[in-house]
Amino acid sequence: MNQANLDTARLRERRRLMLRIRAFEEAAIRAADNKLVLGAIHPSVGQEAVAAGVCAPLRKDDLLLSTHRGHGHTLAKGADARAMMRELFGREGGNCGGKGGSMHIADFDVGMLGANGVVGANINIAAGAAHAIKLRGGDQITVCIFGDGAVNRGPFLEGLNWAAAFKLPVLFVCEDNGYASTTKSSAVTGGGDLCARAEALGVPTESVDGNDVMAVEETALRLGAAIRAGTGPRFFHARTYRLLGHTSVDPAKYRPDGEADGKWADDPIQRAADLLTSAGVSEAELTADANAAETEMQAAYDDAAGAPWPSVRSAYDDVQDVGAVPAPQGL
Amino acid sequence: MPALTYREAGRQAVIAEMRLDQSVWCLGEDLGRGGVFGQYAGLEAEFGTDRICSAPISEAAIMGAAVGAAMAGARPIVEMRFADFALCAVDELVNQAAKARYMFGGQSKVPLTVREPMGMWRSSAAQHSQSLEAWYAHIPGLVVAAPATAQDNYTLLRSSIRIDDPVVYMEHKHLWDFEGEVDEGAADFEYGPEQFGKAHVMQEGDACTIVAWSAQVHVAMEAAKTLAADGVHVEVINLRTLWPWDEAAVARSIAKTGRLIVTHEAVGVGGFGGEIVATMAEKHFDKLQRPPLRLTAPRIPISYAPGLENQVRVTADQLVAGVMQLR
Ligand SMILES: Cc1ncc(C[n+]2csc(CCOP(=O)(O)OP(=O)(O)O)c2C)c(N)n1
C-alpha cells in the first residue's frame, strides 16, 4: 500500500473489523476448549483481511455465500456477533436457532445466504442467486467466497461457466490459504494457476496479496463496480495463509517446521497496525481498538454461555410446509 | 372437459403458473427447443429466453443455481431431463435444497419444482430408466410427487410450483402420450398444499386393495379389468404423491378389503412399497386378513433387450395372480 494515499481512517476501521473477527474466533476457540462450542469450528486466523476487504464494503442488499470457514465473512457482512456466538454455542437466539452451528451460519437480514458444509457447493448456489438478481433487474451483486480446495471440485467448472455464459453479477473470491484440510493444495492441483482456470471459463481474474486489507478492498471494489455495471462475473484470487490448524483442534503438524512461524510476520492485523503507526496513529489508540474488540467478544461469549437451549420441540420446525411430521405429543 | 395428453397437461400447467407469477423460472437443458420430450414446446416464444433458460449440460449447476435463485426470491422449475441424470445433482438437492430452510433456522424457504422424468421407456437400459422415488421420500424437507394421469400432471404440477417446498416431481416417460380428461377450470386457489397426500380411488372394489403410483397405476387398472370380467372387484388406489402419502385412504380401503398389494416399477428392496406395507402392518394389522404382498422389480439393473428388460416389469398378469393368491 502506497503510504501517500493511505486512507488512515478507513484502514483503522478495517483493522477494527479484523480485530473483531480475530477476537470472535479466539473466543470461539476458548469456548470449544471449554466444551461450550460442541461442533467443529474452522478458524480464519490470519485470513481476516479477505473477509474485511471483500465483505465490509458491500451493500446490505448484496448477497454473500460463504464456506465452512465463514465467521469472518459473516461478521464483515454485518451479522450480529452475539447471535453468531449463540449459534456456535447451539443456543436460543442463535442466527439459525441452534440448528446450524458454525458451518451453517447465515443471516438473511444482511444478505448472508449461508456458509456451507460441502466444499464448493456454494458456487452454483451463488450463480443462481445472481441469476435471480438478473431476472429481477437491479444492481445488486452476489459474492461467493471459497477456498483453494474448492477449485478441484466440479461446481467450480459448472458454476463459473454458468455465470460467464449468462453474464451474471457474481464476484467469485478464492481465499487461497495454501491448504485444503491437511493437504497442501499445490500438491493436488493440476496446472497450479487458479486464475488460468477461471480465465479459461471466460471469467476475468485478478490475483492480490490477501493479507493487505486495503489492496483487497480496492480490488474488490473495482471488480464489484464492473460487475454492478453488468459486465459479468469476476474471479478474485486472494493469496493468504491459514495461521492455525484446519479446525480448532488440529495442531497442523503436517506443515513444514517453522512455516507458520514465518507467516506470523505477515499477519494482516499486524501489517495494518504497522501502517497506522507510521501514519501517526498512537500505540494507545491501537491498543484501545484491540481491547474494544476483546471486550465485545467476551461479552458475546458470556451472553451465549448464559443463554437457554432452544426448545427441543423446535427440532420439528422448519422442515417443510407440506408433509411435515408433527412433534411427538408432550414434547 | 378437454382430453389432453399427460405431456400437454404438464405444459399447460407450467404456462398457467408462468402467466400468473413473474418469478416462476424454468431452467434445464434444451428447453428452447421444447425440452427433450416436448413438454416445454412453444414456451420460449411466449416467455423469452430469460424465463425459459436453456442451460449447459451442468446438472449440478442447474440444481444448485435453482437453489440459490429460490433463496433469492425466484420460484424455479428445474428440468433434469431424465431422473437418472439428477444423480449428478444429488448434493444440490439433498444437502442444499432439502436442508437450507432447516439448517438456517427458517430464514429462507426453497420453493423449487424439480422435474425428473423417470421409469422404463422401451430399451432405454440401465441409465435412462430408473425409478428412484423412494430415495427422495427418505429425505426430510422434500415433497415427492408421481403423477399417473393427465389430470394428476396438471393439478400436481401447478400445485408443486405454488408450494414453498422443494418438490421432486417425477413424471413417467412412458405416459407422455397418454390421454385423459383434464379439468383446467378449477379456481386458482385450488392448486396448492391440499393436493398433496391425497390419493385417488381409480376403481372401487372389495376383493383386494392395490396401491400404485405413476405408470404402475395403469397396469393395476388393466389387472382390475381382467379380474372384473371374472367377477372379482379390486380397489385401485392411485397414490399421486409419495411424500406426503395418503395413509388414511389406504387404511380405509383395507378395512373394506382385508387385503393389500403394493406394486411399483422400482426395485422392491428399500422401495416405497415397504414403507406402505410396514405402516399398515404396524398401525392397521387388525384390518388385514392376509399377509400383505409387494409386487415390485427384482434387484437387477434394467436391460436393453426387450426380453431382459421385461424381467423388471410387474405385469397385469402378475397382479391378477397376486390377487388370486390372497383370496
Ligand atoms: C465435498 C466435500 N468434501 C470434503 C469435505 C471435508 N472438508 C471440509 S473443509 C475441507 C478443506 C477445504 O479446503 P479449502 O477449500 O481450501 O478451504 P479452507 O479449509 O482452506 O478454508 C475439506 C476437505 C467437505 N466438507 N466437502
Ligand SMILES: [Mg+2]
Ligand atoms: Mg484452503
